Amino acid sequence: MHTAELLVSELVTNTVQYAGTGSVSLAVCLDEAVLRIEVCDTSPVLPQPALPDADSEGGRGLFLVAALADRYHAEPTKNGKRCWAEIDLTSKPSQEVACFPLLHRS
Numbered sequence: 097m098h099t100a101e102l103l104v105s106e107l108v109t110n111t112v113q114y115a116g117t118g119s120v121s122l123a124v125c126l127d128e129a130v131l132r133i134e135v136c137d138t139s140p141v142l143p144q145p146a147l148p149d150a151d152s153e154g155g156r157g158l159f160l161v162a163a164l165a166d167r168y169h170a171e172p173t174k175n176g177k178r179c180w181a182e183i184d185l186t187s188k189p190s191q192e193v194a195c196f197p198l199l200h201r202s
Contacts, residue, residue, distance in 0.1 A: 098165050100131055101123075103181045105136040106157040111179065114156065115139040129185040138176035 111120050115130065118138030125132045147159040161168050165181035 099183055100133065103133050103161060103183070105162055106161050107133060107179050107181060108159050110143060111135045111137045114143070115176070116140070131183045131185060132150055132180060134178055134180040135184075136145055136176060136178045140172060142170045142172065143179065184198065 099185040104124070108120070108122060115137035116139050120175075121136045123134045125134070143158055145162070147153065148156055161181050164183075165183045168179075170177055170179040
């Protein structure tokens, strides 16, 4: 599950770094063979991928998300935005797991 850990890290880091001081929430859902990671915040500004300079220390998070996730997107919500990524799992999990919040910062 290293891919999921990296996706969580990148999505949460981007939110904390660029969304300001509002609340942040993280949810992970497992539905059949799809793992969905969602990070919500109160900023209405959607992330915009940009090509970083070769010597830049940052700016590659969305490229990593795009490369590792099977699907990803950022969408406005009534209170800010939701950034999500999905991973198709190769085998069905042994038990059903519902969505649950993992992190909430206010």
